[in-house]
Ligand SMILES: Nc1ncnc2c1ncn2[C@@H]1O[C@H](COP(=O)(O)OP(=O)(O)OP(=O)(O)O)[C@@H](O)[C@H]1O
């Protein structure tokens with residue numbers, strides 16, 4: 001079980017205008033763990049991820065209080081927000097492909113970071129597509145448009161893109177919402193392997209996905225943490241909270 005603190009969130013509160021939607025949450029994420037985040041719609045799961053990589057700042061009127069530290073540094077004090085976001089990859093529920101070739105989708109971020117040698121770009125494109133379990137399916141057509149791939153392939157391309165800036169933290173927000181169960185399982189295998197290299201926060205509306213993948217699972221409900229514990233405890237007959245038991249057993253939510 002990993003135990004080095006990677007992310008420390010302390011008394012985090014988030015309001016959109018006058019409405020507070022995260023009500024003072026405190027938790028740690030350990031290096032190289034997969035932290036599952038489950039909870040009903042509108043619990044604040046997506047908002048929580050957006051606070052961590054500071055994309056919440058794109059929403060006018062959003063107000064964050066409390067602290068979020070990555071490796072002991074307060075993300076809100078980070079001078080270079082772009083550098084921070086490169087450290088924290090984000091995969092959205094639906095694939096967000098750039099209208100570019102498969103190759104250029106993955107090479108986009110490295111090029112923005114100044115990489116221009118073709119051999120270096122080739123190497124990183126291949127590595128990321130391999131890590132995302134897509135290489136074998138696309139290696140012969142890297143020049144074709146990414147948007148022409150199937151939904152599941154595009155989602156893996158999105159993961160390859162998130163990996164292309166070599167993040168140390170990968171946040172996934174309901175990545176399997178639009179893909180079939182077989183592709184979902186393939187991506188789950190990808191995540192199991194990636195865990196050796198990075199810390200993963202997995203927001204999922206599929207409680208069984210958290211059960212399969214997460215080392216620890218957080219049950220978030222209406223902007224509060226009901227329970228955070230080892231996944232086997234959360235899914236046991238006796239989690240600490242009755243609400244957790246009822247949610248993971250489909251009695252509500
Ligand atoms: N840009 C926004 N402006 C105003 N309110 C927002 C905004 N984004 C989210 N909210 C509100 O914040 C609360 C939490 O939403 P959030 O999207 O973080 O929940 P979620 O747990 O990810 O839900 P879901 O499972 O449906 O994706 C909800 O009440 C939502 O209406």
Ligand SMILES: [Mg+2]
Nearest residue numbers: 045046047173
């Ligand atoms: Mg969401």
